[in-house]
Every structure is written in C-alpha cells, then in structure tokens.
Amino acid sequence: MFSLESGSGFWNPILWIFIFFIAFLLFYGIRGFGKSAYKKDTDQTKAFLSGNEESSAEEMHVKASNLYWGFTTSMKTVYTELRKMHTGNASDYVLWFVIILAFLFLIIGVM
Amino acid sequence: MNIIDVLIEQSPALIIAIPLLGAFLMPLVSRINSTVRNIFGLLVLCLTGFFVGILASDVLANGPRLYIFGAKDLAVPMVRILFEVDSMSIFMALITMVLAFITLIYSWSFMKDHDGLDKYYTLVLLLITSTLGMELTGDIFNFFVFLEISCIASCALIAFWISEGEALEAAFKYIVVSAIGALFVLFAIGLLYAQYNALNIATLANVLKYTFLDKIILVLLLVVLGMKAGLVPMHMWLPDSYGRAPPSVTLIIMGATLASFYGVLRVIFTLYGNVLSTTMRFSIPLNVLVGWILITLAIISIIVGVAMALVQSDFMRLIGFSAVAEVGYMFLAIGAGIAALGTPYATTALQGGILHLLNDALDIGLLFLVAGAVYYITKKRSLDDISGLARNMKYTTVFFVIGLLAVVGMPPLNGFASKFLIYESVYQLNPILSIVAILCSILMLAVFVKVFYAVFMGPELPAFKNVTEAPRSMLLAMGVVAALMIFIGLFPNLVIDALVKPAADALLNHAQYIGTVVGGV
Amino acid sequence: MDVLGLSELLVRIILGTLGLATFGIIFGLFYIGIDRKLSAHMQGRIGPPFRQPFRDVAKLFTKENIIPDHAIPWIFNLSPLIGLIATISILLYLPLGGFPPLFASGGDLIVILYLLIIPSLALVIGGFSSGSPYAIIGAQREMATMIAYEFPLAVLIITVAWNLLQKGITNVFSFSTIAAAPVWNQVAGPLGFIGFAILLFVLLLVTPAELSKIPFDSPEAETELAGGLLVEYSGRNLAMYYLTDGVKTVVMASIIVALFFPYNLSPFIGLGSYTGIIIDVLFYLLKVFLVILFSVTLIRVSIARLKIDQIVYTYWIPLTLASLVGLILVMWDQNIVQWFS
Numbered sequence: 001m002f003s004l005e006s007g008s009g010f011w012n013p014i015l016w017i018f019i020f021f022i023a024f025l026l027f028y029g030i031r032g033f034g035k036s037a038y039k040k041d042t043d044q045t046k047a048f049l050s051g052n053e054e055s056s057a058e059e060m061h062v063k064a065s066n067l068y069w070g071f072t073t074s075m076k077t078v079y080t081e082l083r084k085m086h087t088g089n090a091s092d093y094v095l096w097f098v099i100i101l102a103f104l105f106l107i108i109g110v111m
Numbered sequence: 112m113n114i115i116d117v118l119i120e121q122s123p124a125l126i127i128a129i130p131l132l133g134a135f136l137m138p139l140v141s142r143i144n145s146t147v148r149n150i151f152g153l154l155v156l157c158l159t160g161f162f163v164g165i166l167a168s169d170v171l172a173n174g175p176r177l178y179i180f181g182a183k184d185l186a187v188p189m190v191r192i193l194f195e196v197d198s199m200s201i202f203m204a205l206i207t208m209v210l211a212f213i214t215l216i217y218s219w220s221f222m223k224d225h226d227g228l229d230k231y232y233t234l235v236l237l238l239i240t241s242t243l244g245m246e247l248t249g250d251i252f253n254f255f256v257f258l259e260i261s262c263i264a265s266c267a268l269i270a271f272w273i274s275e276g277e278a279l280e281a282a283f284k285y286i287v288v289s290a291i292g293a294l295f296v297l298f299a300i301g302l303l304y305a306q307y308n309a310l311n312i313a314t315l316a317n318v319l320k321y322t323f324l325d326k327i328i329l330v331l332l333l334v335v336l337g338m339k340a341g342l343v344p345m346h347m348w349l350p351d352s353y354g355r356a357p358p359s360v361t362l363i364i365m366g367a368t369l370a371s372f373y374g375v376l377r378v379i380f381t382l383y384g385n386v387l388s389t390t391m392r393f394s395i396p397l398n399v400l401v402g403w404i405l406i407t408l409a410i411i412s413i414i415v416g417v418a419m420a421l422v423q424s425d426f427m428r429l430i431g432f433s434a435v436a437e438v439g440y441m442f443l444a445i446g447a448g449i450a451a452l453g454t455p456y457a458t459t460a461l462q463g464g465i466l467h468l469l470n471d472a473l474d475i476g477l478l479f480l481v482a483g484a485v486y487y488i489t490k491k492r493s494l495d496d497i498s499g500l501a502r503n504m505k506y507t508t509v510f511f512v513i514g515l516l517a518v519v520g521m522p523p524l525n526g527f528a529s530k531f532l533i534y535e536s537v538y539q540l541n542p543i544l545s546i547v548a549i550l551c552s553i554l555m556l557a558v559f560v561k562v563f564y565a566v567f568m569g570p571e572l573p574a575f576k577n578v579t580e581a582p583r584s585m586l587l588a589m590g591v592v593a594a595l596m597i598f599i600g601l602f603p604n605l606v607i608d609a610l611v612k613p614a615a616d617a618l619l620n621h622a623q624y625i626g627t628v629v630g631g632v
Numbered sequence: 633m634d635v636l637g638l639s640e641l642l643v644r645i646i647l648g649t650l651g652l653a654t655f656g657i658i659f660g661l662f663y664i665g666i667d668r669k670l671s672a673h674m675q676g677r678i679g680p681p682f683r684q685p686f687r688d689v690a691k692l693f694t695k696e697n698i699i700p701d702h703a704i705p706w707i708f709n710l711s712p713l714i715g716l717i718a719t720i721s722i723l724l725y726l727p728l729g730g731f732p733p734l735f736a737s738g739g740d741l742i743v744i745l746y747l748l749i750i751p752s753l754a755l756v757i758g759g760f761s762s763g764s765p766y767a768i769i770g771a772q773r774e775m776a777t778m779i780a781y782e783f784p785l786a787v788l789i790i791t792v793a794w795n796l797l798q799k800g801i802t803n804v805f806s807f808s809t810i811a812a813a814p815v816w817n818q819v820a821g822p823l824g825f826i827g828f829a830i831l832l833f834v835l836l837l838v839t840p841a842e843l844s845k846i847p848f849d850s851p852e853a854e855t856e857l858a859g860g861l862l863v864e865y866s867g868r869n870l871a872m873y874y875l876t877d878g879v880k881t882v883v884m885a886s887i888i889v890a891l892f893f894p895y896n897l898s899p900f901i902g903l904g905s906y907t908g909i910i911i912d913v914l915f916y917l918l919k920v921f922l923v924i925l926f927s928v929t930l931i932r933v934s935i936a937r938l939k940i941d942q943i944v945y946t947y948w949i950p951l952t953l954a955s956l957v958g959l960i961l962v963m964w965d966q967n968i969v970q971w972f973s
Contacts, residue, residue: 003738008804010737015645035867062765
C-alpha cells in the first residue's frame with residue numbers, strides 16, 4: 001500500500017524509514033561504547049594547520065565563490081560561453097525570444 | 112438543495128471575487144491598524160481556501176464543473192465568459208492557495224518594518240486573484256486578461272524594494288519581457304477569433320482544424336507561455352526578478368509562473384487535443400514534433416540552470432537559476448508524455464511532471480523562505496559575506512537541510528518521489544534524457560551544499576556573533592512547508608491517487624472537457 | 633494488511649537490519665584487511681595481518697573524541713552516523729550471497745543510486761562543518777569528484793535497464809529482475825557483448841572514486857591536505873567513517889556482482905539445499921574478492937594520485953564517451969543482428 005510503483009521499479013519510503021530507525025538505534029548504541037570525553041579549550045581543539053599560526057576568522061574563511069575550483073576550471077570553455085550569453089541586456093532577452101519564435105515558426109510551419 | 116450545494120455551484124466565481132474584493136478593500140482596512148489588516152488578509156484567504164476546498168471535493172468526485180457568468184444555462188452562440196474547472200485546474204488552484212497562505216504568514220514578520228504595506232498586501236491579493244483566474248478560466252481571452260493582471264501586479268511587487276536600484280531594473284526587464292509576450296498572446300487570440308468566431312476553449316477545441324494559421328497560433332502560445340514559465344533561452348528574466356524581489360513575493364510570483372506552465376498544458380492537451388494526431392511531412396504526428404521540441408528546450412534548461420547556479424555568489428539569484436532547472440524537469444516530463452501519447456509510460460511521465468509541479472513549488476518555496484530569513488537577520492545578499500549561522504539559527508538550518516535534500520531529490524523526501532517517476536518513464540523514450548536528468552540532479556546537490564557551507568557553516572565571523580533566530584511567524588511558515596514536504600515524501604501514493612492521477616486523466620481526456628460545454632447545448 | 637503479516641514484516645526488518653549490519657561490517661573490514669595485505673605484497677612489503685582493521689576500529693573507540701573550536705558540534709557528530717546507517721540500509725536491497733534481495737519490492741536501482749550518494753554527502757558535510765581550511769578544501773574536492781563519477785554511473789545504469797526493456801521484461805530497475813536476467817544473456821550479437829564489456833570496465837573505474845581510493849582520493853590526500861576531509865575527526869566519529877568505508881566497499885562490489893555476474897554455482901553442480909547454499913555464499917564472497925582485487929587493489933598500487941581537475945576531466949570526457957559508446961553499441965546490437973540475419 002505504501003509502495004510507489006512506476007512501470008519499471010519500486011520505492012517504499014515507510015520501509016526505508018523503519019530500517020533507518022532500527023539501524024540508528026543499533027549504531028547509536030555501538031557509538032556509546034566509544035569515549036566521549038576530551039580536553040576542552042586546550043591546544044587539542046585548535047584546528048590542525050601543520051604547525052602554522054592561526055590568523056583571525058576573516059582571513060581563514062574560505063569564501064564560497066572559491067569553491068569547486070576543480071570543476072569550473074575543467075569546464076572553462078563552457079562557462080565563458082554561458083557567462084557571455086547572460087548579458088543582462090533587456091533587448092537581448094527579447095532577441096532570444098524572437099530567435100526561438102522564428103526557429104519554431106520554421107519547424108512547425110514548414111512541417 | 113442544501114447550502115453546501117448552492118455554495119459549490121457559485122464557488123468558481125466566488126474564488127475570484129473574494130480576493131478581488133479583499134484587494135480593493137485592503138487600503139481602507141489598513142487605515143485602521145496593522146493588526147486588523149493582517150487579520151483581514153488572513154480572513155480573505157481563509158474564505159477563498161474554503162471555497163477552493165469544497166470545489167475540489169466536488170470536482171474530484173463528479174467531474175468538470177461549469178460556471179457561466181451572467182446566464183443560467185448554456186445557449187448558442189457562446190458569448191458568455193465560462194469558467195470550467197476540471198481536476199487539473201483545481202490541483203493548480205490548491206497549489207496557489209498553499210503558496211498564498213505561506214506568503215501571508217511569512218509576510219507578517221518579514222515585511223513588518225517597511226512602509227507602504229497597504230499597497231503590498233493589495234498587490235499580493237491581486238496577484239493571487241489573477242493566478243487563480245488563470246487556472247480556473249475556460250475562456251482564452253479571459254486567460255489573457257488575467258495574464259496581464261498578473262504581469263502588472265508582479266512587476267510592481269518585484270520593484271517593492273525601491274531603495275535598491277537593482278530591484279527597479281529587474282522589474283523593468285520583467286515588464287518588458289512580459290508585455291511583449293502578452294501582446295503576442297493577444298495576437299494569437301485575435302487570429303483564433305477571426306478564424307472560428309469563438310473565444311471559449313472547449314468550443315474552439317471542438318472546431319479546430321489544423322490550418323496554417325493554427326500552426327502560427329500554436330507556436331505563439333507555446334513560446335510565450337514557455338517564456339513566462341522560464342524555458343531556456345528565454346529564461347533570463349527569471350533569476351533577475353526572483354533574485355531581487357522580496358522573498359515572500361517570490362513565492363506568489365512562482366505561483367504565476369506555474370500558472371503559465373498550466374497554460375502550456377491547457378493549450379496542448381485541450382485546445383489542440385483533437386488535432387494532436389494529425390500527421391505532417393515525413394509522416395511525423397504533431398504530438399511527436401511538439402513533444403520533442405519541448406524535450407529539447409527542457410534538457411537545455413536543466414543543463415543551463417544548474418551550470419549557471421554553480422557559479423553564482425548571490426543567494427537568491429542562485430535559487431532563481433535552480434528554479435529554471437526545476438522548470439526544465441517539468442517540461443521534460445510533459446514533453447515525454449506528449450511525444451509518447453498513448454503508451455502507458457506516457458501517463459506515468461505526465462503524473463511525474465504534475466507531481467513535480469507540486470514538489471517544485473514547495474521545495475523552491477522553502478529555499479526562498481530560508482533565504483529571506485537569512486537576509487532578514489543579516490541584511491546581506493552575497494554568499495561571500497555570511498558565515499557560520501548554524502550556531503545560532505538552528506531551526507533555519509534544519510529547514511534548509513530539508514529543502515536541500517528535497518530539491519536534489521534524495522529519498523525519502525518528496526523530490527525523490529517525482530524524480531523517480533520521471534526517470535523511470537522518460538528513459539523508455541530515449542535513455543539519454545534520463546542520464547542528463549540524473550546528472551543534473553547531482554549537480555544541484557553540489558550547488559546547494561555550497562550554499563549550505565557558505566551560509567550556515569564556517570568560522571564565526573565577529574559581525575554575526577550575536578544573531579538571533581528568525582521571527583516566529585517565519586519559522587511557522589517554513590515549518591508548515593517542511594511538514595507538507597515530508598508528508599508527500601513519506602506517503603507519495605496517497606497524494607498521487609487523490610490529486611495527481613485525476614489531474615493527469617483530466618488532461619488526457621479532453622473529450623470530457625469539450626463535452627461539458629459543447630455537449631450541453 | 634493484518635496484524636500477523638505486519639508483525640512478520642517488522643520482525644523481518646529488525647532481524648534483517650541487524651544481521652546485514654553485522655555481515656556488512658565484518659566482511660567490509662575483512663576485505664579492507666585483505667586489500668592492505670595484497671597491496672603490501674605487491675609493493676614488496678609484508679603488510680599488516682588480516683585482522684588489522686578490526687584492531688584499528690577497536691583502538692579508535694578508546695581514543696578521545698575531540699570536537700574542534702570552530703566546528704558546529706551537532707552536525708560534526710551526526711554526519712558520520714548518518715553516513716554509516718544509510719550505507720547499511722543499502723545492503724537490504726541488494727541480492728547478496730546468491731539469495732534474492734531481502735526487500736525486493738522496497739527499492740530498486742535508482743533508489744540505490746541515490747542512497748549511495750548519502751555516505752559521500754555525509755563525508756562532505758562533516759568536512760565542511762569541521763572548521764578547518766584543509767577540511768573545507770577536501771570537502772569541496774569530494775563534491776567535485778562526486779559530480780565527476782555520477783555521469784558514467786548514470787549512463788551505465790540506464791543502459792542496463794534499457795537493454796532489459798527492449799527484451800520486453802517489466803520492472804527492469806528492480807534487482808530481482810536484473811539478477812534473474814544477466815546482461816550477458818540478453819545480448820544478441822558481438823556488438824552488445826563489446827558494449828557491455830566497455831561498461832563493465834567503466835564501472836570498475838568508477839568504484840575507486842566512490843570509495844575514495846588512490847588515484848581518485850584527492851579529497852583525502854594525505855600528502856597535500858594532511859588528511860583532507862577527515863583532518864579534524866578522531867575517536868568514535870573516525871571509527872564510524874572507517875566502518876562506512878568498509879561497508880561501502882562490500883556494497884559497491886555487490887552491485888557490480890549483481891549487475892554483471894549474478895550467476896550461482898549450485899545449479900551447475902546440482903547440489904541440494906544446505907550444501908548448495910554454502911557453495912553459493914562462498915562463490916559470492918570469491919566474486920566480491922575478485923572485484924575488489926581488480927578495481928581497488930591493482931589500481932591503487934600502480935597509479936599516482938590525480939589532481940582534482942584531472943579527475944573531473946577523466947570522468948567527464950574519456951570515461952563518459954566510452955560509456956556512451958557502450959550505450960550506442962548496445963542500442964545497435966539488435967539492429968545489426970537483424971540486418972545480418
């Protein structure tokens with residue numbers, strides 16, 4: 001009753017929630033065997049920077065626009081083209097509209 | 112006949128009339144007190160919601176319902192404005208009502224410190240009226256009128272933060288694009304009227320022959336409504352306006368966007384329903400051609416949407432680009448359903464697309480609400496400037512995680528249910544479509560994990576040491592949406608059997624829609 | 633559903649979860665031990681004994697669980713747990729040891745594809761919440777790696793399902809259907825055979841990226857990032873990540889075995905019930921060992937670590953093109969055979 005069936009597969013969310021819940025209880029219990037104490041506010045809790053000095057929070061903050069450098073660099077050609085396409089000019093928006101309109105007129109009108 | 116039946120008979124008109132009256136009374140009521148104004152808005156929406164509810168229970172049980180403005184019975188010639196409500200219309204109306212309630216509750220604290228709130232609430236109620244009108248109407252010129260009302264109301268609401276110049280620029284671009292689109296729609300309606308001498312959708316569908324002018328009309332309507340829904344490459348107004356409007360407004364504008372998507376469905380399945388199987392050159396039927404055009408544009412939408420979202424640094428603009436990608440998923444499912452019309456997997460694709468409508472409204476809505484809460488607390492827009500908010504804003508973090516998992520499509524939330532249906536039906540048309548859809552789902556995960564890190568984790572900057580949690584009505588709005596999302600995710604079958612299957616059947620069964628009007632004469 | 637059926641289902645869920653959790657952890661750690669021993673011998677060393685990973689986990693449980701100053705404690709503690717639990721839950725949908733899946737009508741291939749994202753996502757979020765720049769760089773590299781390897785993986789899964797669909801089978805994504813109709817039996821000619829061989833090769837190359845092993849372990853680069861994502865983790869949280877790694881190894885190998893080599897030995901030998909079952913389980917464990925040997929150990933000892941943009945390039949250009957070639961060969965397979973016959 002609770003199972004979603006597309007023509008090609010199954011998915012039963014309630015079952016998965018039960019499994020998740022039971023495994024959660026099991027592993028929370030296993031985790032409790034570990035040690036939870038640590039020495040707070042000593043050198044232990046400072047970030048590990050291979051011995052370098054830790055600067056202020058603003059300087060250590062990795063900004064969000066620097067993330068995914070690997071992905072954007074390997075797709076550099078695609079991204080330059082995409083950024084050039086999004087000019088922000090209102091007449092370019094209408095130009096794209098007219099281009100698609102003409103294109104579809106040709107396809108549907110001719111066929 | 113008891114009172115409920117009388118109310119159900121009159122409800123299509125009342126659903127439009129009550130918010131319209133509320134919008135016009137709002138400036139008068141606002142003069143009294145701000146609390147009275149808030150309560151008045153809530154009362155108007157509750158009353159409208161009640162009528163939508165009873166109409167929904169009637170339509171889902173008994174089939175399409177007709178309301179004729181100004182006459183008791185149908186009479187030839189059909190010059191009256193007709194509202195024809197079938198299961199698809201009432202599904203869209205339910206989505207609009209949910210978005211409207213959430214907007215109102217959220218606006219109570221979000222817009223509390225602003226001036227001109229009487230105009231704000233008036234415009235919000237007007238936008239709700241026009242969206243409901245677009246969804247319930249059965250007359251194509253009436254659809255155009257409501258489309259224009261929603262354009263103008265949206266434009267004014269996008270420009271609400273006048274003190275920032277970018278909001279005015281976004282509103283200007285929106286109105287230029289929408290006004291040109293609406294003019295083309297008017298041109299198409301004029302061509303329809305000139306040919307067939309009727310404006311009623313069911314009558315037109317009955318007499319439509321696939322002449323050359325009809326081809327022009329189809330292209331015009333498809334391209335303009337696709338542009339209003341955010342199909343690439345005509346999507347560029349969407350991140351601009353979603354990124355600059357107040358986030359509570361963005362929810363309702365999203366409702367208007369989804370109503371344009373509903374317009375595409377109505378045009379293809381009902382208006383051109385009888386001629387969809389005409390074969391054209393190279394013996395390709397019309398539905399295959401239209402379906403593949405929509406699929407191509409949809410695949411480009413998904414790819415461009417997530418690719419651009421990955422490199423944005425403005426929070427709300429990023430969510431706008433991911434909204435473009437989600438609209439691409441909807442068009443992919445609908446296009447596959449049209450291109451493969453008649454096969455069993457086409458019905459599954461259609462159901463997946465319609466469920467994705469509901470899920471997308473809720474998911475992107477929750478993300479915008481969280482973005483609004485972050486903006487309200489920190490007054491900063493760019494992801495580079497915020498950091499470490501999870502220490503103090505725990506509830507907002509949890510809601511953002513729920514929104515993240517849902518928009519990506521992770522089990523067990525609602526996004527997975529609709530994406531599951533879409534993947535497992537679209538691959539039967541062509542495997543490449545499913546592959547691109549799965550890949551872009553993962554890219555969406557990358558986008559939102561980046562946002563999660565940037566806003567909520569990271570070191571505690573001294574500027575944000577003393578931030579407080581978001582106000583309670585905003586948390587309530589976010590909580591209601593998150594609860595709905597979890598419910599749909601855990602019990603997808605209930606929602607699909609009750610709401611989505613009747614809507615898909617109503618779309619495919621255009622003979623019933625036409626027969627309600629034409630058969631009754 | 634009546635009370636008896638419901639209670640039977642509940643007992644099945646509880647016993648199945650506990651049993652498969654034990655199976656996953658014990659055999660996951662065991663296979664990690666074998667992998668370390670074999671790679672040490674390939675490099676001319678002796679290497680640790682086979683039960684070293686068990687000792688590692690036990691030792692980690694006695695260490696202090698340090699939570700850094702800049703971390704967010706509740707996310708820091710919760711992510712390892714969520715990752716491990718999600719990986720265990722995948723085991724209940726896979727056909728293990730020659731048996732059909734425990735809950736065949738509860739999840740299929742697409743569900744497993746998405747559930748496989750959760751452990752990596754837990755690693756990423758744990759890394760982001762650690763509050764150290766090394767961890768942040770490592771976490772975003774893991775995210776980029778995830779984007780990279782999902783493309784060939786998606787092509788592979790859709791090809792397998794599409795091929796079964798063309799033969800007229802329904803419920804093609806379900807694992808019981810896939811295990812009952814092995815891919816090598818569904819090809820009509822040499823083109824399909826070559827196509828599926830290419831896809832098997834691609835899947836064997838996707839596995840080290842999923843498991844964060846060299847040459848694709850840029851997120852956990854010990855020599856560049858001092859441990860990367862896991863730099864601030866210690867004690868029981870690190871033990872949870874270690875266990876997740878082991879269980880995920882078993883899960884990925886089981887998926888490869890279920891997709892490409894689901895054959896059982898007992899029908900060939902024709903043995904009876906209990907001996908047949910034991911032979912099947914042993915054969916399954918042997919198959920998993922061979923998969924781990926070829927996809928993790930051999931590659932790990934022979935190739936150096938790739939840079940992150942090289943990883944994205946490798947998966948998106950050559951490997952995706954290879955898998956698309958495999959898809960096209962499988963699509964043309966039927967047509968070419970009909971053309972020639």
